[in-house]
Amino acid sequence: MGLKPKRSPAEGDFLFQIDPEPLEEQVTALGGVPLLVRTLRSLDVPGSVKRNLSIKQRDRGYDEATYIESFVVLNAVGGDCLDDFDRLREDPGLAGMLGHAVPSSKAAGQFLYQFHDGRKIEQAQRELPVGGVSYIPEESDPLRGLAQVNEDLVHELGRRCPDQKIATVDLDGTIIESWKREAKVAYDGRSGYQPLLAVWAETNVVLGDEFRDGNVPGNQNPLAVTKRAFRALPETIQERFFRGDAACYEEGVLTWLRNEKRADGPGGLIGFAVSARMNPSLREAIVATAPECWEVESEDSGAIKECAQVNYFPEEAAENRYREPLRYVAIRIRKKQQQLFADGSEVKYFAVATNLWDWKPKRLLEWHRGKAGTIEAVHDVIKNELGGGVMPSKYFGANAAWLRMAVISFNVLTAMKRLALPAELLAARPKRLRFLIFHTPGRLIHHARQTVLRLVRTYQRFSNWAHALALLPLPAMA
Numbered sequence: 001m002g003l004k005p006k007r008s009p010a011e012g013d014f015l016f017q018i019d020p021e022p023l024e025e026q027v028t029a030l031g032g033v034p035l036l037v038r039t040l041r042s043l044d045v046p047g048s049v050k051r052n053l054s055i056k057q058r059d060r061g062y063d064e065a066t067y068i069e070s071f072v073v074l075n076a077v078g079g080d081c082l083d084d085f086d087r088l089r090e091d092p093g094l095a096g097m098l099g100h101a102v103p104s105s106k107a108a109g110q111f112l113y114q115f116h117d118g119r120k121i122e123q124a125q126r127e128l129p130v131g132g133v134s135y136i137p138e139e140s141d142p143l144r145g146l147a148q149v150n151e152d153l154v155h156e157l158g159r160r161c162p163d164q165k166i167a168t169v170d171l172d173g174t175i176i177e178s179w180k181r182e183a184k185v186a187y188d189g190r191s192g193y194q195p196l197l198a199v200w201a202e203t204n205v206v207l208g209d210e211f212r213d214g215n216v217p218g219n220q221n222p223l224a225v226t227k228r229a230f231r232a233l234p235e236t237i238q239e240r241f242f243r244g245d246a247a248c249y250e251e252g253v254l255t256w257l258r259n260e261k262r263a264d265g266p267g268g269l270i271g272f273a274v275s276a277r278m279n280p281s282l283r284e285a286i287v288a289t290a291p292e293c294w295e296v297e298s299e300d301s302g303a304i305k306e307c308a309q310v311n312y313f314p315e316e317a318a319e320n321r322y323r324e325p326l327r328y329v330a331i332r333i334r335k336k337q338q339q340l341f342a343d344g345s346e347v348k349y350f351a352v353a354t355n356l357w358d359w360k361p362k363r364l365l366e367w368h369r370g371k372a373g374t375i376e377a378v379h380d381v382i383k384n385e386l387g388g389g390v391m392p393s394k395y396f397g398a399n400a401a402w403l404r405m406a407v408i409s410f411n412v413l414t415a416m417k418r419l420a421l422p423a424e425l426l427a428a429r430p431k432r433l434r435f436l437i438f439h440t441p442g443r444l445i446h447h448a449r450q451t452v453l454r455l456v457r458t459y460q461r462f463s464n465w466a467h468a469l470a471l472l473p474l475p476a477m478a
Helices: 033-042 045-052 064-077 084-089 094-098 105-113 118-126 141-160 223-232 251-258 280-287 361-373 375-384 396-420 430-438 465-470
Strands: 166-173 191-193 196-200 205-210 239-244 270-275 295-299 303-310 327-335 347-354 442-447 450-455
Touching: 033 045, 033 064, 033 094, 033 396, 033 430, 033 465, 045 064, 045 141, 064 084, 064 094, 064 105, 064 396, 064 430, 084 094, 084 105, 105 396, 141 205, 141 223, 141 396, 166 223, 166 375, 196 223, 196 375, 205 223, 205 396, 223 251, 239 361, 251 270, 270 361, 280 303, 280 327, 280 347, 295 361, 303 361, 327 361, 347 361, 361 375, 375 396, 396 430
Parallel strands: 166 239, 239 270
Antiparallel strands: 166 196, 196 205, 270 347, 295 303, 303 327, 327 347, 442 450
16 A cells, blocks of 8 residues: 555645734734845935925924935835835834824825926926927925935935945936826837836936926937936045936937036036937948948947947037037947848938047947936836835825835935945845845844833845944934
8 A cells, every 4th residue: 555645734734713903012024124124224315305305284293204204115125115114003013113103095195296386287287399299397495405315315224325426327217107188108119107217327316307208209308317416426426427328319308418517516527428329320331430440349240249439420409610620439239140130221320419529339338228227227116116116196286195105215214225234235136125124023122111112033035234334324414
């Protein structure tokens, strides 16, 4: 006779009963959240909120700093809608750790609505030129205050990282899909919104953002976000660079970057490279480039990619005619085995415009292409791992504030990794941080007029609590 098959524990019923009475002890499923909140407070985000954001008309209820901290916590632990505030309120230990309860979903929604100013929308619509359909409304005072909070955060992080002397600003837009009635159709046929973000590539922090309707193209006044980004950089920066796609190949941005005495920005050289929009004369110059000028940039089994500097000097605007001309570096992609591209062409051409004349073409293109690893990754995290990909309201200003708070949350997480966690977690995404840190069960114990947080396991595997907290000093009280 064969042995009787052993029954798997996964096949049986539970060995317990569920008690209908709620747990009386002050326990939490989010025992790692204090490290996040300590980072936020160490960077003096609450102080910046007090200085720059004034919304509440009465002293009752939560103040602005408490709301902002609660939104950051919501984003960090995985919430992506206002209703998730009610879920957080069910955690009995969270309020004990924060020193305050998080707001209800209704209160949080009412706070968001105060960032919306319908008069700004109406003004932008009135100022539309004949035949125009897309507009970028001026931000409300609360939205500008929230932007200043983010700039203060970046400045403080820069002060804590004084060895970082180089700043490369990567600018790009992304589409956030939305099926709300107010959402407008973007260039790819999807309805939603199309904000611009500017990222400091070397530190992976968002310097600035601008919320936009889906039908606003990326090349419609990208200069405003560009200026905001460079203004947010700390004073310790000594070298500045800029990378952008074809949306940044726009007269306003290029002129501002080329002017070393630029208004509303730092003086001196800003080295840049932006994708150039192809036109007949540029294409003609590329085709006319001598064969010996081309060098292989990369090659695979299907195609060969070559690059070369191109003799292309288009007509300049009056204020740029006496400046050093732009340099154009072309890319030529050819299929092997005489195959054709999907559109029937034998060769594809692209080009990059730059003011970096000393860099070899191959180095320049590799550097320019590096923005895909920064700005696109940031878009992905903010939309898919923080709350930025789900718009909570029909009101434009409320959605703009929601995205900006996701940006602030992203920057607080980046600061926490840089200032307090081991180097191996520097590239950790929010999902990883939740698994390792934030979602750690614990219990708050009250004894001798003190409250102690006892966790189910130690932090030795990635950091030590005492060491991490020592790296995050709180600002002196005024």
